[in-house]
Amino acid sequence: MILIDHPYVSDFLIETIKNNNFPVVATKASKELITNNSLNWVSETEAVQKFKENPNQLIYSNSENVISWVENNLNFTNLPSKIEVFKNKIKFRELLKDVYPNYFFKGVKYEDLNTININNLKFPFIIKPSIGFFSLGVHKVDEPSEWTEILEKIHKEINHIKGFYPNEVLNTNNFIIEECIEGEEFAIDCYFNTNGEAVILNIMHHIFSSGKDVSDRIYSTSKEIIETNLPIIQPLVNTIGLKTDLKNFPIHIEVRIDKNGTIIPIEVNPMRFGGWCTTGDISWYAYGINSYKYFLEQKKPNWNEILKTKENKIYSLVLLDNNSGIEASNIESFNYEQLQKDFEKPLILRIIDFNKFPVFGFLFTETTKGNEIELTTILSSNLTKYITPKSNNVW
Incomplete structure (x- = not known):
């Protein structure tokens, strides 16, 4: 079962729901975001009844905005308490x-x-x-x-x-x-299956431009990142699951790993993978892993097989947050065409209304090792080269 809410749902997730006939709860928000009436819609009453009949029902959400719905409608389950521990x-x-x-x-x-x-x-x-x-x-x-x-x-x-x-x-x-936790930062999408076993679906390196940088500009994944960090991260994920008795539950984890291999969690986001359909979607473009389907069908990645053809490739999620210092009200447009020209192989661009959110969009890319300059350049960019101000403003 899937709960959809604002601010964003990707076409990829919608297609996944449609192609697999996954039940999606017909909340007001989900109907606003998805206009396809042919999906396997279930009413809110029916969704609650399904949980009463089976408290171990699998449920995934694209957004933490659904937390209040869960608290109001599924308070007879252990979901609200699990969510509270992590949030x-x-x-x-x-x-x-x-x-x-x-x-x-x-x-x-x-x-x-x-x-x-x-x-x-x-x-x-x-x-x-x-x-x-x-x-x-x-x-x-x-x-x-x-x-x-x-x-x-x-x-x-x-x-x-x-x-x-x-x-x-x-x-x-x-x-x-x-x-302050020293070391490199990583984001992990995973889920705990019906037996409480932790299944890791993606590991992404959260890259920073400096020691002061705390932004979410770039997350990258590759064969090397997966193979190097999977043995370090798996035990911690197992520990988190045991501490909270997690079963049938997806999470997005952020950790730091120091030079000695010591790992410390930063935070855990419940009931979802990366926000705004980011890390969950890029697993498909990078590795052919449909994270939503893997969770709802309780599948495990065969990493040895998946990574065979991924030598010398880096797959990145670029968050185009408005760090320009220019108020959205003073911006006429953002040059998405020029942005894509600055990358070797853009995979998909998702444009966001920067007047509603402090974000211009998201870009998924494939970079050949040796060409990381395109990533380091956008990492430290204030994006003003892509911004056209309104004619009556000077900056």
């Missing part, structure tokens, strides 16, 4: 406290940020909303002298992003301050 970063840290006893974290109310004693904190640290999404409101603080400036940025960002997402997805009332 609340403070509760998640408490869950793993015995696994990482020396890891520093602290919960702080938003209104108390101005009065917090900065001298009692361990530097460097990361501060972010305890219930968050899309790196919104996330900052790295290297030393006490930076605190005042970063606090001002947080206040400005919070005022800007209020209303973009429901409180269940992004809630800025509480923040978490936690020690």
